Amino acid sequence: MSGRGVTFARGFTAGAAPAGVKPGADERLDVALVASDRPCVSAGVLTRNEVIAAPCLLTRRHLERGAVRAIVANSGNANACTGEQGARDALAMATAAAARLDLRVDEVAVASTGVIGVLLPAERIARAVAGIELTEEGWDAASHAIMTTDTRPKVAEREITLPSGAVRVGGIAKGAGMIHPDMATLLAFITTDARIAADDLARTVVSAVDSTFNAISVDGDTSTNDTVLVLANGASGIDVAGTDLVTFASGLSAVCRELALAIVADGEGVTKVYEIRVSGAASDADARLAARQITDSNLVRTAIHGADPNWGRILAAAGRSGARVESERASIAIGGVAVFTAGAPAAFDGAAIRAHFSRASIEIALDLGLGNGTAVAWGADLSAEYVRINAEYTT
């Protein structure tokens, strides 16, 4: 029962079609549709960039009306910085999906990823949507249709066992891989058959996204189109409320974390992923600041690419993060080996550190020695391949 992602939860189907939005061969899947067979409660987290793409503006309005139960998405064109026509095109996509599914337009969320500043081929997309067949097997086609420079689809699911029965959560995502002129857009569509109150779902989603999708960095940029959507249709018949919310939140976070880590690992030019665990910060907020600055630092990222046990860069990144840092209280361990202890360089086996840094998965622990604040973030190395991909000509 694994590998079904967005149709793992009962009552959800998906499908995809080629609409010629992606450049190159016309048969590439670039339009995806996900739908519930019954009404849903829904929640979402949309880009915090001040430059917001037309589909995100429309989706935000539809989420506010509280009845979203289907998602239509395209890759190859972000429909961003496209003015009034862009807004009409996003609405046309929602309208086409609503017609295909016999829903109201405001029951459909829209997401786009791809080139900025180019008008969408909205009619071709509408025709493609009209022909999409929705099935339980359609998760695979949908997971491919939202890819841009991703080298592989991202799919995850979990069954969550509660005292009253099991509920399912699954999702698909596309990554922060970016090849110009595409942006580092993150799309994730998650479905669950839990029966949950809208405000409980909203709180759970915000918390899960903050500790997973918002804790990854491939290159520090934030897209105009970032969209995480969660639909809950209640098809399991299992109510999730009260203390069960904690168990549900944990399962939802696990799905989000698996998708988020798959996104980092598939980032452009990425050869390894590192996890940075900050503890002993003055507050959780400080810990988050430090952890995220360390995943954003080009100097840390290149050191890790080169398997260089350069703890000075890690400490300096924390020091410029805005978090309170006192170097004489800080300690750093790499792969469980202390390299800096309470403000003093530790004698360590450089070969062991380099061996750890040469793994595909790296663990760095920074204890600030100031309080009880903790945070985890995930980053990727910075390689010459990243530069090559992102420096290529548009034409």
Add this chain to the structure above:
Amino acid sequence: MSGRGVTFARGFTAGAAPAGVKPGADERLDVALVASDRPCVSAGVLTRNEVIAAPCLLTRRHLERGAVRAIVANSGNANACTGEQGARDALAMATAAAARLDLRVDEVAVASTGVIGVLLPAERIARAVAGIELTEEGWDAASHAIMTTDTRPKVAEREITLPSGAVRVGGIAKGAGMIHPDMATLLAFITTDARIAADDLARTVVSAVDSTFNAISVDGDTSTNDTVLVLANGASGIDVAGTDLVTFASGLSAVCRELALAIVADGEGVTKVYEIRVSGAASDADARLAARQITDSNLVRTAIHGADPNWGRILAAAGRSGARVESERASIAIGGVAVFTAGAPAAFDGAAIRAHFSRASIEIALDLGLGNGTAVAWGADLSAEYVRINAEYTT
């Protein structure tokens, strides 16, 4: 009279010596000394990183006492994250320079740049300082002695003509080039023979640094050791006060800007420098946020490296900067050619843009269409060479 940098102003001398701090050949200059033949007023801007190197802590205390008239600096070792011994070693450097110059210890500022977490060879430095001969010609040796991965010294000077006569300002700097395990340390030592009040100098220096050294970015990291020092000894006999302060500030800024741009152009792996001028922001603070985010964006930097007219990345970087941005009011020009006008993509000659991007010096203008806020910042492209340099092994 050009090319004298830190000894262009009357009454200043400089010199340098090898102390074996830099790895490799023992005869490389790595200790520099700059001194005034009379008392000075002084001002400085030190790193904002929470992890502050020992020399910066000592220099801050000496600046507060208000009598700094000499600077001793070394390259090859940052004396950062070195605990109590590091504090003693920084003091030993100041003591050696004070003995050499027959000054009080608190009349000497100390700066270091290089590897983090390794104790300084303080005795070797003290012996080298004792042997430094200070001359007006010593500016050249001093400018070389502070270099780390810089490929060339940075030297600038200006004569500022006031109604009552001319005053001189000159300086030397080292760059944000960083080869691990060194940090991106920026050091700049500026001298002037203006007679100026200490608080006027302090205000002028903060403003000049903010619009120049703080407006450049090579890789977004902030060192534990960044130090800009300005000494004014009054040897010109010309008082700078009242409205003359505006003229003086302009000349000081020009020297700072020339040094800052030389630092960007000599950054590791840098093949071109771009100037981003933001106008029409809701405030100057917003303009600064947007301009600096654009110089920090890896996506913008790689696009410029590849001569890619990818204005979407510029707008998206502004959008995530924290500045207010409404894409439908924004306009972007590259090398004077409009690529995005009031929210709509402009039809432009891609070849002309790519030709401009292929120059060593690039101009990007972003008008946010919201208010009167303006700012200028300078950034550098991100090349595969940067990654190669920063991913090399420590050992």
